[in-house]
Amino acid sequence: MTKEISESQSEKLTEILRYININSSYYKRVFAEKGIDIETIKKVEDLTKIPFTTKDDLALYNDDFLCVPKSKISDFVTTSGTLSDPVAFYLTDKDVERLATNEAEAFRCANGSENDIYQLMTTIDRRFMAGLAYWMGARKMGAGMIRVGPGAPFLQWESIQRFSPTVLIAIPSFIPRLIDYALENNIDFKSSSVKSILCIGEPIRNPDFSYNELGKRITSQWGVKLYSTYASTEMGAAFTECQEGKGGHLNPDLLILEVVDEEGDIVDEGELGEVVVTTLGVEGMPLLRYKTGDLCNVYYEPCICGRNTTRLGPVVGRKQQMIKFKGTTIFPPALFDVLDTVPEIDLYQVVVSKNEFGNDEISILLTMNLETPLFKEKLHSLFKSRLRVTPLLKFITAQELNHRIFKQEKRKPEKLIYI
Amino acid sequence: MTKEISESQSEKLTEILRYININSSYYKRVFAEKGIDIETIKKVEDLTKIPFTTKDDLALYNDDFLCVPKSKISDFVTTSGTLSDPVAFYLTDKDVERLATNEAEAFRCANGSENDIYQLMTTIDRRFMAGLAYWMGARKMGAGMIRVGPGAPFLQWESIQRFSPTVLIAIPSFIPRLIDYALENNIDFKSSSVKSILCIGEPIRNPDFSYNELGKRITSQWGVKLYSTYASTEMGAAFTECQEGKGGHLNPDLLILEVVDEEGDIVDEGELGEVVVTTLGVEGMPLLRYKTGDLCNVYYEPCICGRNTTRLGPVVGRKQQMIKFKGTTIFPPALFDVLDTVPEIDLYQVVVSKNEFGNDEISILLTMNLETPLFKEKLHSLFKSRLRVTPLLKFITAQELNHRIFKQEKRKPEKLIYI
Numbered sequence: 117m118t119k120e121i122s123e124s125q126s127e128k129l130t131e132i133l134r135y136i137n138i139n140s141s142y143y144k145r146v147f148a149e150k151g152i153d154i155e156t157i158k159k160v161e162d163l164t165k166i167p168f169t170t171k172d173d174l175a176l177y178n179d180d181f182l183c184v185p186k187s188k189i190s191d192f193v194t195t196s197g198t199l200s201d202p203v204a205f206y207l208t209d210k211d212v213e214r215l216a217t218n219e220a221e222a223f224r225c226a227n228g229s230e231n232d233i234y235q236l237m238t239t240i241d242r243r244f245m246a247g248l249a250y251w252m253g254a255r256k257m258g259a260g261m262i263r264v265g266p267g268a269p270f271l272q273w274e275s276i277q278r279f280s281p282t283v284l285i286a287i288p289s290f291i292p293r294l295i296d297y298a299l300e301n302n303i304d305f306k307s308s309s310v311k312s313i314l315c316i317g318e319p320i321r322n323p324d325f326s327y328n329e330l331g332k333r334i335t336s337q338w339g340v341k342l343y344s345t346y347a348s349t350e351m352g353a354a355f356t357e358c359q360e361g362k363g364g365h366l367n368p369d370l371l372i373l374e375v376v377d378e379e380g381d382i383v384d385e386g387e388l389g390e391v392v393v394t395t396l397g398v399e400g401m402p403l404l405r406y407k408t409g410d411l412c413n414v415y416y417e418p419c420i421c422g423r424n425t426t427r428l429g430p431v432v433g434r435k436q437q438m439i440k441f442k443g444t445t446i447f448p449p450a451l452f453d454v455l456d457t458v459p460e461i462d463l464y465q466v467v468v469s470k471n472e473f474g475n476d477e478i479s480i481l482l483t484m485n486l487e488t489p490l491f492k493e494k495l496h497s498l499f500k501s502r503l504r505v506t507p508l509l510k511f512i513t514a515q516e517l518n519h520r521i522f523k524q525e526k527r528k529p530e531k532l533i534y535i
Numbered sequence: 536m537t538k539e540i541s542e543s544q545s546e547k548l549t550e551i552l553r554y555i556n557i558n559s560s561y562y563k564r565v566f567a568e569k570g571i572d573i574e575t576i577k578k579v580e581d582l583t584k585i586p587f588t589t590k591d592d593l594a595l596y597n598d599d600f601l602c603v604p605k606s607k608i609s610d611f612v613t614t615s616g617t618l619s620d621p622v623a624f625y626l627t628d629k630d631v632e633r634l635a636t637n638e639a640e641a642f643r644c645a646n647g648s649e650n651d652i653y654q655l656m657t658t659i660d661r662r663f664m665a666g667l668a669y670w671m672g673a674r675k676m677g678a679g680m681i682r683v684g685p686g687a688p689f690l691q692w693e694s695i696q697r698f699s700p701t702v703l704i705a706i707p708s709f710i711p712r713l714i715d716y717a718l719e720n721n722i723d724f725k726s727s728s729v730k731s732i733l734c735i736g737e738p739i740r741n742p743d744f745s746y747n748e749l750g751k752r753i754t755s756q757w758g759v760k761l762y763s764t765y766a767s768t769e770m771g772a773a774f775t776e777c778q779e780g781k782g783g784h785l786n787p788d789l790l791i792l793e794v795v796d797e798e799g800d801i802v803d804e805g806e807l808g809e810v811v812v813t814t815l816g817v818e819g820m821p822l823l824r825y826k827t828g829d830l831c832n833v834y835y836e837p838c839i840c841g842r843n844t845t846r847l848g849p850v851v852g853r854k855q856q857m858i859k860f861k862g863t864t865i866f867p868p869a870l871f872d873v874l875d876t877v878p879e880i881d882l883y884q885v886v887v888s889k890n891e892f893g894n895d896e897i898s899i900l901l902t903m904n905l906e907t908p909l910f911k912e913k914l915h916s917l918f919k920s921r922l923r924v925t926p927l928l929k930f931i932t933a934q935e936l937n938h939r940i941f942k943q944e945k946r947k948p949e950k951l952i953y954i
Contacts, residue, residue: 241684265660
């Protein structure tokens with residue numbers, strides 16, 4: 117990052133620290149307990165004087181993070197709650213505008229312009245921040261948007277044919293279903309208006325930026341360009357790939373990023389670490405040094421695209437999602453990646469549970485039509501060769517599996533559950 | 536309506552006519568064919584020189600109504616398609632802003648203020664205009680909003696308990712389900728934060744403004760105030776009740792309203808007629824004298840609340856939804872009203888079909904637990920006494936009925952289907 121960027125970040129940091137010091141009962145308590153004088157924090161490097169904020173802090177003291185009276189709240193949001201109960205986030209009108217700015221910038225980074233038409237395949241309901249961010253961002257950029265929401269392949273294709281969107285915004289594991297629906301219904305998807313897909317919620321690349329199995333599966337069938345984006349409710353901002361596809365770019369106006377090792381020290385170029393964010397310009401619930409739990413490789417070198425902002429590689433896993441299975445450490449994306457290589461598998465759910473000894477167990481739910489000795493044998497050896505372990509396979513009806521994965525009350529398909 | 540209002544409307548009409556005359560290929564054709572000089576249309580009364588626009592015109596010449604290049608479209612919307620295939624509507628950025636203005640005004644009319652927190656129980660997905668309008672309106676008014684979306688009683692109550700909304704926005708037939716869920720799960724709904732419910736999509740009143748059976752059912756169990764609102768994608772504006780509950784108020788800045796009889800003549804105070812709208816200030820797809828098909832009683836007299844804008848009573852029916860059953864004319868709301876009086880009935884679907892002679896048939900789908908001779912007898916005589924006819928009763932599992940009514944791909948519960 118350039119000197120200019122870091123100076124501008126330092127200024128914004130000073131601003132938000134003063135704001136928090138007046139308005140956040142949580143951080144006022146932390147500052148008092150730790151004897152922190154925020155006036156001594158002049159630049160990004162000084163941030164280390166402040167302790168990390170964890171997911172547990174957020175859950176335990178949720179409303180203490182709120183910096184405005186509730187009457188100033190414009191939008192009430194909750195986190196997905198992948199690993200625990202959903203946490204509340206409160207957006208003021210200014211925060212909604214920040215979200216729009218963030219997303220318009222993210223769209224532009226992914227080669228978008230006011231001439232694009234976006235088809236939104238995630239929900240704006242269910243207290244979900246991302247769906248709203250996309251809609252606000254497209255409007256801010258002057259682009260068009262078709263708010264279709266999740267699932268419903270028929271309606272997705274009908275919308276594509278009716279309104280000719282240029283970009284889809286989707287959870288990438290939905291795209292093979294969309295392609296299958298087109299194939300089954302003789303829809304000429306290859307000559308559709310769609311040029312690219314903005315992929316959210318799941319990685320489409322390996323840490324070396326080559327497509328992972330899901331990415332390969334999509335692009336081998338459909339000549340579209342994939343852009344990855346990584347974001348979370350807590351950061352209220354996104355890391356989105358440019359056309360070079362070498363990691364998601366930081367928006368330095370909205371976030372200070374630290375990628376840290378187990379000891380909390382900044383990791384070097386290309387190394388894996390936990391993503392830690394300090395949110396700039398947030399009015400409702402600003403966070404200082406928030407540990408996301410997400411593990412990514414970080415790249416500080418300028419990008420070929422000309423941007424010199426820090427980039428993050430795909431999320432390799434979440435710290436709390438680390439599975440210790442038969443002595444091997446596995447993150448769920450590695451399991452997805454194996455399953456995505458198998459063309460026969462259209463639907464799957466990974467179930468992680470504890471056995472009687474408190475150890476992790478992994479089961480894979482698949483559709484009944486695959487339950488043949490040959491297929492089981494094939495999948496077992498694939499897992500063995502790729503991950504050195506073989507999860508348990510369970511076969512249920514396609515209807516039941518569909519029902520388990522695409523729950524009406526959930527915002528995202530449940531490819532992974534912990535029981 | 537005052538002289539001021541009608542002068543202001545005449546000005547806005549002149550403006551939109553000039554705009555349409557330049558930009559709408561559909562209306563340019565109509566003006567040419569009928570030899571209409573728009574400069575001779577100086578005031579609202581002159582509108583009769585222009586022919587009505589029908590649902591068929593919209594469907595047949597959909598894109599000919601569009602007045603801007605597609606790159607200027609911000610939001611792509613479709614109508615619900617209750618009676619035919621969905622029709623496309625195109626909103627420019629300015630139209631989205633008009634939607635926000637309309638809804639903020641509607642909220643204010645229903646006694647709302649910037650201190651209210653709205654819980655949205657309809658979707659913002661599925662290319663639905665209303666959901667978006669509510670969100671935009673609440674933000675414009677400076678109120679808060681919890682975007683929950685349809686269904687999911689657990690999530691609705693969790694949101695109410697977590698965020699203390701003051702107003703729910705809901706399809707009223709969902710409310711008995713919400714109350715039942717509270718009763719079954721020992722949720723103290725009577726002392727919740729909810730003060731009122733903005734009811735969309737279905738009437739809660741009789742033409743004399745007393746609550747209909749659904750309205751009675753809700754208010755007898757829950758001490759909340761109900762406000763009715765009537766709107767459609769085509770008008771991009773809403774008629775919303777004030778606290779007097781004497782019909783939905785016209786927003787004269789956004790719509791010119793004509794309520795007409797079969798001959799197309801304006802009906803008198805209190806009479807029933809078809810709602811016809813001319814949309815003011817619309818940039819994407821303005822409509823002139825659009826026949827909605829909705830039948831309402833109209834009230835021109837000033838309201839007790841002090842507003843002197845025209846009001847519409849509840850939608851008595853839709854012209855195309857008129858059922859001729861065993862020689863009797865019935866509109867679906869009359870059937871709903873009978874069914875809503877029966878406390879045992881939690882779920883129902885009205886199925887209208889044609890028999891071999893081309894006549895209408897009505898079946899009512901109910902849950903199996905009600906299939907007793909006593910209950911059937913009771914329902915038969917109720918229909919007989921209220922509507923003089925007895926529809927066919929069919930009993931299926933609650934799960935199947937639920938599945939038929941609350942379809943994931945639909946924006947609204949399907950209480951009525953035509954097959």
